[in-house]
Amino acid sequence: MFPLERQKKIIELLMIKKVVKLSELTEELHVSIDTLRRDLNLLTKQGKIEKIYGGVKIIESKFGESAINERMVSHLEEKESIAKTCSEWINDGDCIFIDSGSTTYQIAKYIKNKRNLTVVTNSIPVITELMNSDIELIIIGGKIRKNEQSVVTFDYLFNFNELNILKAFICTSGITLERGISDYNIEEALTRKKIIEQSKEIYVAADSTKFGKDVTIAIAPLEQINYIITDQHANKDLINQFKKITTNLIIAE
Template sequence: MLTPERQQLILKFIKENKIATIHQLVKETDSSESTIRRDLIQLEKENKLVRFHGGAQMIKSKSEETSISERLTANFSEKKAIAGKAAEYVEKGDCIFLDAGTTTFHMIEFLRKDTIVVTNGLSLVNECLDRGIETYVVGGRVKSKTKAFIGKGALEGISAYRFDKSFIGINGIHLNFGYTTPDPEEAMIKKAAMDLSNKAYVLADRTKFNQVSFSFVHDLNKASIITDSLGDHEEINQYNQITTVETVKS
């Protein structure tokens, strides 16, 4: 297969599936792993896709957001593995903040019943209550797409609490630009939760690395990162120089 033809197949597959691993592209194009890696490097240089550790995805607008229902089904097994690991850090009687994200939503089934949860995630409330977990909501305006409480009311509400730990979902993790997310108002809530916590954790699958969204949340050293396997240990070490990165098997 000629290089242009193979690269068109790669772009077509990623466009249809939003994201692709190198293993998937090897199978799809009947090519070697080294060939696919070279193709991805070239296509990224041409600004046609964005590589991540072990694969690639289409380029997103820095302000683009997906709905909560779309995110709940994306990378499901990876998020469940990350959520389960994150819940292991919750100790007896902890008061924690759960961000309005899908990975934090998956944490709830693993939480101790004596945990106190504060959240800005509307979709998390019923799940917590159904499991008998004492739950507080920060208040404010509800954003329709992400079901997050945001705005002045949410900021005032969250300021009344102090957390043993906070667990934050994020859209972008970058060595130079830190943690980022599309919406400035959601960024303010994430930052406040991290600042009000004794310990902050960022929960992110491998697709969030080397990505930059519109709104700055915090520097990398503000939180420890829990993620699924990145594959390339040399690149993991780049992040470990700034913060703690723990990888889990999905």
């Protein structure tokens, strides 16, 4: 394994576990402690991790939500599997909403051959991905969040009541059984609230690191969510808890 591959793997492990012991890393990466220390020193200088006694931990973004460019490469394999599973729920002739976000963006890659599909979105990367396809595109008008590459909106800028969305694919920064889904940005949250109100079926696309987090702005309780699609790293106890509620938890393969 090349140094860049090892360093990427270290970050991926820390994104899941937050804190990892040095002994765990040497075993997982099959490297000597000296080789591991060189990787950790570099990642520390880059400001991505912090050394603690006997291990390392990831450095969270100061402002809670990392930029979309960072999230586009984080947990990419999991996000692609989630997106592929989402695409299997999309049929020819559907009118769907694809949210701004690194996971929902991946959906656009898997739906280009769908027939008579209409995509409503507030994601500039989704528009760019689908621009040369046969899909009919509708972008929500409003203010551009440059950091998120998304458009956020209010009632006077876009008439949501005109939309007839069959399926909405929503991103989130946090999911708990008690509080539902949540996000860091109030404008994104308000847009998602409106879309949830207007859509017949709600799908939340979220990797397993989002579970157990209740972040700044509440979007919707789980009673309003039909499906949550996540990756295979989802905790088994969590999967069992979802069997007791009406929201369906789908594990992507």
